[in-house]
Amino acid sequence: MFLQQVINGFASGGIYTLVALGLTLVYGVLKILHIAHAGIYALGAYLALIAYRIYPNIYFAFAFAMVGTAIGGYLVQKYLYWPILDKPRIVPLIASIGLFLALEELYRLIWGPYVIPFPQKFHWKSYNLGHIRLPGSDLFVFALSLFFLFILYWIVNRTKVGLAMRAVSDDKEVAEASGIDSKWIIALSFIIGSALAGAAGLMVGVYYNSIYPTMGDVPAYKSLAIIVVGGMGSIEGTVIAGFGLGLLEALLIGYLPFAFPRDALAFIAMIIFLLIKPEGLFSR
Amino acid sequence: MLRVEKLNVYYDRLHVLKDISFEVKEGEIFSIIGANGAGKTTLLRSIMGLKDVADGKIIFKGKDITRLKAHERASLGISLSFEGGRILRTLTVEENLRLGAYRIDKDRFEERLRFIYKLFPRLEERKKQIAGSLSGGERQMLSISRALMTEPELLMLDEPSFGLAPKIVIEIFQVLKKLNEDTGLTLLLVEQNVKQALKIAHRAMVIEAGYEVTRGTPDEILTNKEVIEAYLG
Ligand SMILES: Nc1ncnc2c1ncn2[C@@H]1O[C@H](COP(=O)(O)OP(=O)(O)OP(=O)(O)O)[C@@H](O)[C@H]1O
Ligand SMILES: [Mg+2]
Numbered sequence: 001m002f003l004q005q006v007i008n009g010f011a012s013g014g015i016y017t018l019v020a021l022g023l024t025l026v027y028g029v030l031k032i033l034h035i036a037h038a039g040i041y042a043l044g045a046y047l048a049l050i051a052y053r054i055y056p057n058i059y060f061a062f063a064f065a066m067v068g069t070a071i072g073g074y075l076v077q078k079y080l081y082w083p084i085l086d087k088p089r090i091v092p093l094i095a096s097i098g099l100f101l102a103l104e105e106l107y108r109l110i111w112g113p114y115v116i117p118f119p120q121k122f123h124w125k126s127y128n129l130g131h132i133r134l135p136g137s138d139l140f141v142f143a144l145s146l147f148f149l150f151i152l153y154w155i156v157n158r159t160k161v162g163l164a165m166r167a168v169s170d171d172k173e174v175a176e177a178s179g180i181d182s183k184w185i186i187a188l189s190f191i192i193g194s195a196l197a198g199a200a201g202l203m204v205g206v207y208y209n210s211i212y213p214t215m216g217d218v219p220a221y222k223s224l225a226i227i228v229v230g231g232m233g234s235i236e237g238t239v240i241a242g243f244g245l246g247l248l249e250a251l252l253i254g255y256l257p258f259a260f261p262r263d264a265l266a267f268i269a270m271i272i273f274l275l276i277k278p279e280g281l282f283s284r
Numbered sequence: 285m286l287r288v289e290k291l292n293v294y295y296d297r298l299h300v301l302k303d304i305s306f307e308v309k310e311g312e313i314f315s316i317i318g319a320n321g322a323g324k325t326t327l328l329r330s331i332m333g334l335k336d337v338a339d340g341k342i343i344f345k346g347k348d349i350t351r352l353k354a355h356e357r358a359s360l361g362i363s364l365s366f367e368g369g370r371i372l373r374t375l376t377v378e379e380n381l382r383l384g385a386y387r388i389d390k391d392r393f394e395e396r397l398r399f400i401y402k403l404f405p406r407l408e409e410r411k412k413q414i415a416g417s418l419s420g421g422e423r424q425m426l427s428i429s430r431a432l433m434t435e436p437e438l439l440m441l442d443e444p445s446f447g448l449a450p451k452i453v454i455e456i457f458q459v460l461k462k463l464n465e466d467t468g469l470t471l472l473l474v475e476q477n478v479k480q481a482l483k484i485a486h487r488a489m490v491i492e493a494g495y496e497v498t499r500g501t502p503d504e505i506l507t508n509k510e511v512i513e514a515y516l517g
Contacts, residue, residue, distance in 0.1 A: 163375075163379060163383055167372050171370065174370060175372070175383070176355050178355075178383050178384050180383070181353075181355045
């Protein structure tokens, strides 16, 4: 029972983390809150639907969704944020919220207001560890999240371009004076963050077997809470806060003697942090 | 090497640089002296490409670079050590240096790194340390080193002596002088520390509230009545 809850928590934590990382990367390089990112996440789920119509294969669906959301993210930064970057910070924030709502309406227009099931049925095996049963769907989501996190970790900490990303988010002008094209690094942060969100959208589609226009709502505010708790712009903080939130939700639901409003926990955590440690877990 | 022609720069409606013109020749140390708010930092930022200029021209090695972006100017051989030892605080010392060498290949990077560690052995001892935790003097050394890693032909320095103990100021200026003498590196040095700046400069210019006040050799400037009154009185 306990281990089952833990794995379940790690699975949803993995999804939260993947989505929130896009916000973290964007906040790092641009210092804006990219609310519309949750719209990109939903786009990932819908793109997986399209992919299945073209060629029903899960790998193809991943590739299709991630490339599509990467392009989407790139276009958002180029045509929405870039032109208004020198405006007060409230302007890109409002534009971002506006785009998020517009995207949801767009999905409603194209795919209808219905909940669409994921086109492929997965017959999950369960894995037995002694007398504990671990559901295959949880393991699938958790393992894939770790895989994507590892790739991100490798890019950010082990490659030249990752060094440039860290530099631009630390001090853009010093990075530029060192010969880094910050415009390209910012675009790249959107591309990587959006591809991760696309993967998360697909995984949620598979996991809950449902895709709908407003599926980005809950991840939108949860990822906001996660990056506040993690410390704005900190990748380590986001990973810890994301998995921590998933785990805490699963355990509270499993063990509390009364019905706990699962989705409220993220905000409760955020408020507590804002009161006692406003700079978050990993302040920079 | 660098020619600035009638440069005019604004912050909104605040006119910060007014018809500033000068030329830095290859292999020389050129100092710009001015009080707080004179426009020194703005001038260096404009030359680096971090601040738009309203009017005027910046020519580097015969090429008009007035509209180029900062990273393009860095590739051409212009480098800036920022005011106040500004470096990448969340990165380690060595990552800061690696970043400076973003545009050069691995072999040359290693060679360059050895060269830097010879100039400032203290940085090698602290290469794994997060740069934000360095002392003021070490940070200034790292700032200069980061700027040197790009293999510049023109190194601009914004008040490298600011806030440092006299002993470290002397150490840093010795390194700068040696760099210029041994490698022929051209330096554009901005300072409020008139004494130090004039001691190593070949030529200098004094600016005040965005205007040029006077220019000449250090001796000429040190005997200028206005300068004596403003800075040395
Ligand atoms: N980002 C900015 N926005 C508005 N005004 C600015 C900005 N940066 C500088 N200024 C103004 O421009 C003028 C010149 O500033 P600058 O920083 O170039 O002077 P400085 O000679 O480097 O001074 P200091 O010796 O104190 O570093 C000052 O009046 C300053 O208030
Ligand atoms: Mg200054």
